[in-house]
Amino acid sequence: MSNNFSALANSVVEKMGGASNVIALTHCMTRLRFVTKDEAGIDADALKKIKGVMGVVQNGDKCQVIVGNNVAAAYKEVMKLLNLDGSAADDAPAPKVKLTPKVIGAKMLDALVGTMSPLIPAIIGGSMVKLAAMLLLMFNVYEADHSTIILLNTIGDGAFFFLPIMVAASAAIKFKTNMSLAIGIAGVLVHPNFIDLMAQAAEGKHVDLFGIPVESVRYTYTVIPVLIMTWIQSYIERWVDSITPTVTKNFLKPMLIVLIAAPIGILLVGPMGIWIGTAISTLVYTIHGTLGWLAVAIMGALWPLLVLTGMHRVFTPTIIQTIAETGTEGMVMPSEIGANIGMGGACLAVAWKTRNIALKQTSMAAGASALMAGISEPALYGVLVRLKRPLIATLITGFIVGGLAGYAGIASHSMAAPSLFTSVQFIDVNDPMSLVWVLGLMALSVVLSFVLTLMLGFDDIPNEEEDDMNKSHKKEADKKEEPKLTEAPVAAKATA
Structure with a gap:
């Protein structure tokens, strides 16, 4: 990721059709989310070629530009160019679109994702504080009725309440x-x-x-x-x-x-919204109850693809409601273990094998982001989608590890993205073996995705410097050969 966010912002806004074409901008953990007046003004191919842009997802007049963990810094620079307040550039009415089932579905998904994405940090922060209180109880540092535990749980509950x-x-x-x-x-x-x-x-x-x-x-x-x-x-x-x-x-x-x-x-x-939320939650966990570990395995294989499309945020309300009602979530969150950690392992394999210096650096940074922070977009867009076969390795890893997590009955007390640092959210204080399972699954995710990536291989991206050297050597060789082609006719003419 380039640290020149000003240059990045200028290039992105230009390829979005200019500041006048942007009517709204928000950002999530790794993506700039644009809404434009005219989708024809978006040059998606040119956006993908900008240094610092890891990927682009366009859906009509909405465009997501993936820039990685430094998205907040990029967002500030883009906002300076757009002069937005975070909602709209002006009061110009949006063009009318014919309502079809596909358009309605896209609008509903956009409303849910656009609303929930800015709230994720507060939700994760609160859930991790509650998790810290649980660990203090588990290690008998405080009693359940101690004021420190009560205050920590209150702090953690603030975002949810x-x-x-x-x-x-x-x-x-x-x-x-x-x-x-x-x-x-x-x-x-x-x-x-x-x-x-x-x-x-x-x-x-x-x-x-x-x-x-x-x-x-x-x-x-x-x-x-x-x-x-x-x-x-x-x-x-x-x-x-x-x-x-x-x-x-x-x-x-x-x-x-x-x-x-x-x-x-x-x-x-209000009541209708509760019915809708309950119906969605019931459907998801009915599938889990019917298929058992297989449902977690399938979700693990699909998770990277859901992240690619941004549809993974659809499950946020379901996870929140389930944790609030039962204290744990045992389908979606466990499925992410193999997917997230697996993407990190695949990136490490790419970094190990590639001869491309830029790709090696990108893979190491993206792999660290997925493994340590659970943020997988840099790995997905910066490495896996570009090379394709390593993505297949992560899908296989997600299925296998997800199935094992479902078989072991692993559940999460928080909705923080699974990573090495957030592994504690899967620990059951009443089941010491849960720690063994979680650490084992994370280790398996790294090793399995690493080995599968090396086995499946990938088409390496040549170094630009090597290409330039090869072109230079070729030109020099051509110059040396040119006189040999012209000297013979001249000598023949002189002899004659």
């Missing part, structure tokens, strides 16, 4: 609606009085709003309900803006938005 508010803020940017109103409406769902009412409703007490019964729902740790509520709020805000007189907009507009959006959310959208 107030997840609806975080989702509202992120979704407000995505849907271009008023953030403070979205946060205020979401705040109702975690207000102590509302939580108390929902608890009473769960015990059988009648709770209603204007005579309409309110269903008992717990919204802490949830994503889908507030995501839908904020999307609906964006339309309510536009409608209210169109009917309120200018002189009353300062007070009447926000009041009407809250009075319309909040009841709709509480009475209809």
Whole structure:
């Protein structure tokens, strides 16, 4: 990854069709996520050739540029050129697109991924703090009722308990609606009085709003309900803006938005969002319950491909909800062990075998990122996709290691990306053998992917310096041979 982020930013913006073509920009752990006015202005092939760009994923007017672990620095430089506030470059309406099942599905996926990606650091941070508290208990450093443990668990729970508010803020940017109103409406769902009412409703007490019964729902740790509520709020805000007189907009507009959006959310959208989230979670874990270890193996093989398309974020709400309800997650997270660590092992094999100096450096850095931090995009786009066969090695590794993880019943207490440093999230304090299993699976992932990559081989990328030297030697040889071709006719002429 080039450290010249200013030059990188200029090149990327130019190939995106210029600053005027970009209407929104966000970033996740490794990707710059652009939304453009005109997809024809995106030069994806040229983007891939920019030094520092590891890969490009384009889907219509949306384009993801993978730049690796230093994405935050690149994002700041690009933002300077776009003069955005993180949501839109101007108020120009987006071009209308004919709604088809494919377009609807793409928009839903984009809304979910675009909303959740900025929240991942807070979720990972909180879950790792809770994991630290669990380890302190496991090693008998503190008792369960000690204030240190209580405070650590509270710190770790903060991101999860107030997840609806975080989702509202992120979704407000995505849907271009008023953030403070979205946060205020979401705040109702975690207000102590509302939580108390929902608890009473769960015990059988009648709770209603204007005579309409309110269903008992717990919204802490949830994503889908507030995501839908904020999307609906964006339309309510536009409608209210169109009917309120200018002189009353300062007070009447926000009041009407809250009075319309909040009841709709509480009475209809909230329960519907819970049903949708529960249905998705039930489907995923029904498959797991039916196929057992095979489901984890299949997920392990598919995981690198899901990351390639960005669809891996679809599972984020399911993982959060499952960990909140049961304390662990035993399908998606264990499947990532072989996939993530395997990508790191494959990159190390490439670094070992390649003669290309630049590829060797890229492979070592990408491999370290996957192994140590669990961030696999640099490995995927910088090495595996380019060379193809090492990617096949990681898919095989993901299947085998995923199957073993499923067989052993490995489960995660956190949703941090599996890596050598986050392996503790898979330790079961009641099962000492879980540590042996996790360390064994990670070691197997590295060794298996390394060996498979060497066995399958890959077409090495020639060194640019070697190419230049070969071309130079060839030119010199051609120059030496040229006189021999011309001297014979001249000598013959002189003799004659």
